[in-house]
Amino acid sequence: METFKNLLSPLGQTSSAVQDTLKLVVLGGTVETARRISASAWNGFIESFFLTAHFSQEDYPYDWLMHWLSKQPAWGRSREFDITTRSVGRNTITQTTAGDLEDEEDESLVHGRRKRKVAFMPSMDTMHTIYYHGHWLRITRSKRCQDYGYCSELKISVVARSNDILKKLVLEAKREYEKDAEHRVHIFMADTSYGCWRWNGARQKRPMSSIVLEPGVKEFLQSEEWYAERGIPFRRGYLLYGVPGSGKTSLIHSLAGELGLDIYVVSLSSKGMSDNTLANLMGNVPSRCILLLEDLDAAFTRSVSRDSGSTGAPPTPAATATASETKEVNDGSTLSLSGLLNSLDGVAAAEGRLLFATTNHIERLDPALSRPGRMDVWVNFKHATKFQAEGIFKCFFPFKKSTPATPLSQAPSLPPPAVPEDVSQTNLPGSKRQAAHAVPLLTEEEISELAKRFADAIPEDELSVAALQGYLLKNKTRPTECVDEVAKW
Numbered sequence: 114m115e116t117f118k119n120l121l122s123p124l125g126q127t128s129s130a131v132q133d134t135l136k137l138v139v140l141g142g143t144v145e146t147a148r149r150i151s152a153s154a155w156n157g158f159i160e161s162f163f164l165t166a167h168f169s170q171e172d173y174p175y176d177w178l179m180h181w182l183s184k185q186p187a188w189g190r191s192r193e194f195d196i197t198t199r200s201v202g203r204n205t206i207t208q209t210t211a212g213d214l215e216d217e218e219d220e221s222l223v224h225g226r227r228k229r230k231v232a233f234m235p236s237m238d239t240m241h242t243i244y245y246h247g248h249w250l251r252i253t254r255s256k257r258c259q260d261y262g263y264c265s266e267l268k269i270s271v272v273a274r275s276n277d278i279l280k281k282l283v284l285e286a287k288r289e290y291e292k293d294a295e296h297r298v299h300i301f302m303a304d305t306s307y308g309c310w311r312w313n314g315a316r317q318k319r320p321m322s323s324i325v326l327e328p329g330v331k332e333f334l335q336s337e338e339w340y341a342e343r344g345i346p347f348r349r350g351y352l353l354y355g356v357p358g359s360g361k362t363s364l365i366h367s368l369a370g371e372l373g374l375d376i377y378v379v380s381l382s383s384k385g386m387s388d389n390t391l392a393n394l395m396g397n398v399p400s401r402c403i404l405l406l407e408d409l410d411a412a413f414t415r416s417v418s419r420d421s422g423s424t425g426a427p428p429t430p431a432a433t434a435t436a437s438e439t440k441e442v443n444d445g446s447t448l449s450l451s452g453l454l455n456s457l458d459g460v461a462a463a464e465g466r467l468l469f470a471t472t473n474h475i476e477r478l479d480p481a482l483s484r485p486g487r488m489d490v491w492v493n494f495k496h497a498t499k500f501q502a503e504g505i506f507k508c509f510f511p512f513k514k515s516t517p518a519t520p521l522s523q524a525p526s527l528p529p530p531a532v533p534e535d536v537s538q539t540n541l542p543g544s545k546r547q548a549a550h551a552v553p554l555l556t557e558e559e560i561s562e563l564a565k566r567f568a569d570a571i572p573e574d575e576l577s578v579a580a581l582q583g584y585l586l587k588n589k590t591r592p593t594e595c596v597d598e599v600a601k602w
């Protein structure tokens with residue numbers, strides 16, 4: 114009997130091990146089930162109290178919220194963040210507020226290159242908490258994968274019974290955004306790969322007075338139509354043509370600022386541009402904007418396939434030459450003249466949109482483009498005249514208003530004032546034109562005198578205004594020497 118027990122004992126040990134294992138499995142399973150039930154009960158509880166709003170980068174409210182958040186000290190104090198020089202929305206303001214590493218220079222140029230701003234961005238997938246009107250907002254920024262790449266999303270949750278608090282937040286963000294955007298013009302570029310518009314940056318508005326043109330050139334803007342109730346003329350296309358660096362683009366930007374419109378830019382020379390892409394793009398421009406077709410001629414010097422539907426340009430030698438060039442280059446663009454004309458007609462028919470086109474080679478354009486209702490106002494931009502040289506000099510250097518009693522020679526040389534009443538330097542990009550440079554402050558009369566001498570030394574109709582601006586920029590702290598040395602330049 115004893116022997117039999119001894120024989121069975123290993124089996125008894127095994128069965129208790131199995132029992133122990135089973136106990137562990139049951140215990141583990143119970144704990145896990147309890148955990149899951151409590152987690153889902155907690156989530157259900159949370160969801161029944163939390164309201165959550167999602168904001169996609171593709172839509173404007175995302176920008177309003179990012180802009181609003183950028184102004185919140187808590188957002189800037191985030192303990193986990195990315196450091197970026199990239200834009201995060203349509204609004205560069207998001208980069209330049211709380212948490213900005215470098216805020217004393219705005220859009221300044223260093224050796225001709227734009228200085229990059231570095232900013233703190235709260236990192237992705239981290240929850241940030243902000244107190245807002247008696248509520249704690251839980252905010253998470255995350256990335257979503259889309260057909261054409263990644264798109265950011267903002268999720269804001271709040272414990273509240275109704276969504277009034279979220280509505281209030283969105284409206285406040287919108288108001289603040291619009292207040293700041295008043296001083297900026299947003300630029301959207303056509304993306305030919307996906308036939309859509311991409312935000313490309315926001316520029317400081319530039320006063321129209323800083324664009325120095327011969328008298329009469331700006332007249333086309335002064336018709337009453339422009340400032341009629343809607344602020345937009347009716348069914349008009351404006352073709353600005355002429356030498357490079359003569360102010361065509363600058364004038365359009367300045368106008369956009371005055372009318373409070375964003376600019377949608379299509380470069381017809383872009384790779385992959387086709388009739389369909391152009392039609393898609395045109396179909397997606399908002400109702401109030403400036404549509405700018407850049408390098409209109411480029412489309413005709415590459416691969417525009419003229420079809421029987423087009424009226425055809427007279428066979429000028431230039432056109433013949435470009436036709437032969439056309440065959441050589443083919444980068445996938447299949448834009449046809451009729452496709453372009455159809456798109457233009459569609460845009461022109463839409464009220465509230467302003468159509469502008471620029472070209473450096475007017476002779477290459479097809480006359481069909483200048484039909485009434487298409488490009489019916491043509492404006493020629495030439496090289497700088499003496500009048501423009503004088504004007505640009507005056508725009509460039511700061512001056513102080515001299516009181517009649519003060520003799521010119523005794524006018525004290527003061528550091529540049531920070532007061533906004535100084536109307537000079539409006540031609541320079543950026544808002545802090547006078548900031549760090551010790552420009553000797555001359556009187557208005559002295560600057561006028563120097564400007565006259567500068568203009569006398571500049572040959573008429575030979576240099577572009579951009580070239581003159583480049584020279585002045587190099588001498589931005591030496592107004593007098595710059596005039597003395599201009600003959601050698």
Ligand SMILES: Nc1ncnc2c1ncn2[C@@H]1O[C@H](COP(=O)(O)OP(=O)(O)OP(=O)(O)O)[C@@H](O)[C@H]1O
Nearest residue numbers: 323324325326356357358359360361362363578579
């Ligand atoms: N008439 C002008 N008045 C004031 N600034 C000007 C004028 N023309 C050119 N500029 C300056 O020169 C630079 C280039 O000007 P802009 O880009 O407007 O020229 P553009 O005619 O559009 O040239 P492109 O044909 O090469 O596009 C800008 O920084 C602008 O400030």
